[in-house]
Amino acid sequence: MTKAFDLRIAVPEVRRYIRVLAISGSLRARSSNTALLESAARLAHAGMEIAVFTGLGDLPHFNPDLDGEGHEAPLAVASLRELVSAADGLIISSPEYAHGIPGSMKNALDWLVSYPDFAGKPVVVWNASAAGGQRAQASLVEILTTMSARLLVEASLVEPFLRKRLSPGAELTDDDALLAVRSSLAALSASCA
Amino acid sequence: MTKAFDLRIAVPEVRRYIRVLAISGSLRARSSNTALLESAARLAHAGMEIAVFTGLGDLPHFNPDLDGEGHEAPLAVASLRELVSAADGLIISSPEYAHGIPGSMKNALDWLVSYPDFAGKPVVVWNASAAGGQRAQASLVEILTTMSARLLVEASLVEPFLRKRLSPGAELTDDDALLAVRSSLAALSASCA
Numbered sequence: 001m002t003k004a005f006d007l008r009i010a011v012p013e014v015r016r017y018i019r020v021l022a023i024s025g026s027l028r029a030r031s032s033n034t035a036l037l038e039s040a041a042r043l044a045h046a047g048m049e050i051a052v053f054t055g056l057g058d059l060p061h062f063n064p065d066l067d068g069e070g071h072e073a074p075l076a077v078a079s080l081r082e083l084v085s086a087a088d089g090l091i092i093s094s095p096e097y098a099h100g101i102p103g104s105m106k107n108a109l110d111w112l113v114s115y116p117d118f119a120g121k122p123v124v125v126w127n128a129s130a131a132g133g134q135r136a137q138a139s140l141v142e143i144l145t146t147m148s149a150r151l152l153v154e155a156s157l158v159e160p161f162l163r164k165r166l167s168p169g170a171e172l173t174d175d176d177a178l179l180a181v182r183s184s185l186a187a188l189s190a191s192c193a
Numbered sequence: 194m195t196k197a198f199d200l201r202i203a204v205p206e207v208r209r210y211i212r213v214l215a216i217s218g219s220l221r222a223r224s225s226n227t228a229l230l231e232s233a234a235r236l237a238h239a240g241m242e243i244a245v246f247t248g249l250g251d252l253p254h255f256n257p258d259l260d261g262e263g264h265e266a267p268l269a270v271a272s273l274r275e276l277v278s279a280a281d282g283l284i285i286s287s288p289e290y291a292h293g294i295p296g297s298m299k300n301a302l303d304w305l306v307s308y309p310d311f312a313g314k315p316v317v318v319w320n321a322s323a324a325g326g327q328r329a330q331a332s333l334v335e336i337l338t339t340m341s342a343r344l345l346v347e348a349s350l351v352e353p354f355l356r357k358r359l360s361p362g363a364e365l366t367d368d369d370a371l372l373a374v375r376s377s378l379a380a381l382s383a384s385c386a
Binding site: 027028029056059063064098101102103104108110113139 | 221256292296298
């Protein structure tokens with residue numbers, strides 16, 4: 001076999017883009033977090049594809065009895081896990097409820113705790129809360145670190161300024177916010193490459 | 194009307210027992226937290242009735258669009274809220290998943306954040322984890338405080354010793370554990386009275 005047919009060498013060269021799974025932690029129809037992720041998907045550079053996931057509400061409640069060896073994951077869980085496996089990196093954008101992350105957001109993470117493909121995945125954490133959000137962010141960092149995510153803390157958007165900077169059409173137009181999102185995407189891209 | 198018929202005076206005297214809602218944070222069939230609460234229900238003194246709630250898995254995912262004025266709560270949410278209203282105090286016994294509380298536990302709390310009857314309710318927090326549990330406990334304290342619960346921190350069982358002290362039949366038999374549970378119930382009872 002010649003070197004030209006060695007797939008271990010050829011594969012990285014034909015890989016043309018970075019796939020990012022962007023999970024919105026809110027189920028609201030007019031969610032700022034979902035709008036932020038959709039704006040980011042439109043901003044992504046040519047080599048990056050961002051798929052926005054808003055299906056947290058379709059997942060069953062996590063039950064350890066139904067997880068692990070000998071159990072087939074519920075369909076919605078299997079779908080989320082496939083999306084995670086196919087992604088090179090993740091963005092999680094979550095609101096804060098009562099100084100914590102939404103239960104539905106944590107429930108999705110509970111289903112990913114024992115999923116091997118999640119560990120080591122580059123993750124950035126965003127927050128589009130109107131005010132505050134730091135406690136939810138801190139909880140997410142603690143949980144994701146425990147789950148062995150490769151958390152890009154320096155690329156996370158912790159400042160609660162983003163919601164105010166979405167246009168009425170939920171477009172990100174503010175220069176500073178655009179810069180912050182582009183920087184975060186660039187850091188995630190570099191980590192995935 | 195004579196004083197004997199003034200219900201505002203008569204009602205406190207005919208009230209014979211304290212009603213406690215005990216919420217298990219685990220959906221496992223053989224959950225240590227559920228077993229601990231069921232043991233406590235059997236230990237309760239004559240003037241206390243403890244109802245164990247294991248229905249977190251029946252609640253829909255919280256969505257702010259469906260909460261608040263002008264919205265009728267989903268049936269399972271309305272049932273939980275009625276149980277909370279009818280209770281003089283609450284016990285929450287929750288496992289820890291990935292250094293946080295289970296998503297399904299937080300989801301139930303998300304539905305209670307804006308429910309007026311929850312605020313001011315005496316609450317004790319227990320944990321029957323095999324090991325650790327302090328981070329879930331700290332999260333619960335932060336969240337419940339934000340929700341204006343009357344948290345009885347000194348009556349909470351933070352020590353991760355309880356699981357080991359359940360008998361194979363999930364009965365609490367260990368003297369120290371029995372003492373800890375009885376003390377916590379007494380403090381809750383005093384706070385409810």
